[in-house]
Amino acid sequence: MAGSITFSMIKPDAYSAGNSGAILKMIEEAGFTIKAMKLTKLTPEVAGKFYEVHKERPFYGELCAYMSSAPIIALVLQKANAVEEFRKLIGATDPTKAADGTIRKIFAKSIEANAVHGSDSDENAAIEAGFFFSQFERV
Numbered sequence: 001m002a003g004s005i006t007f008s009m010i011k012p013d014a015y016s017a018g019n020s021g022a023i024l025k026m027i028e029e030a031g032f033t034i035k036a037m038k039l040t041k042l043t044p045e046v047a048g049k050f051y052e053v054h055k056e057r058p059f060y061g062e063l064c065a066y067m068s069s070a071p072i073i074a075l076v077l078q079k080a081n082a083v084e085e086f087r088k089l090i091g092a093t094d095p096t097k098a099a100d101g102t103i104r105k106i107f108a109k110s111i112e113a114n115a116v117h118g119s120d121s122d123e124n125a126a127i128e129a130g131f132f133f134s135q136f137e138r139v
């Protein structure tokens, strides 16, 4: 059975452009409940650890630099079938391929600076939420 939790980040481009509030509004209006939220700024090392699965990909170095270039907002979100529902809401990785009305279509600047992150599986959602939040930081 699909889980009810996903992990998200509002990425540096969206935070810096002042789009955090508009993105949070879209998330809530889509029926997600915020279960944890944190504003922080990643170091390149922490970004590298978070994106370790992409270590062999050519864009890894740039991705870590970008993700540590400005603050991010980390989020744990709840909704039935959360991972799949959230990926529908954010749209394709590349904003030029994202469907109309999705968060990335509206706010992303490029395939890298693509406004938001969303977990790709229930297992990764649990790992990523645990990476950012202790049990006392979640409701």
Ligand SMILES: Nc1ncnc2c1ncn2[C@@H]1O[C@H](COP(=O)(O)OP(=O)(O)OP(=O)(O)O)[C@@H](O)[C@H]1O
Pocket (backbone or CB within 6 Å): 054, 059, 063, 092, 093, 111, 112, 113, 114, 116, 117, 118, 119, 120
């Ligand atoms: N070709 C690329 N060039 C530059 N950056 C990229 C490229 N492909 C992906 N990225 C960056 O790496 C992140 C992780 O890539 P992945 O393929 O897991 O996409 P995703 O699952 O849609 O994104 P996320 O994991 O952030 O939700 C992307 O969100 C984007 O910021």
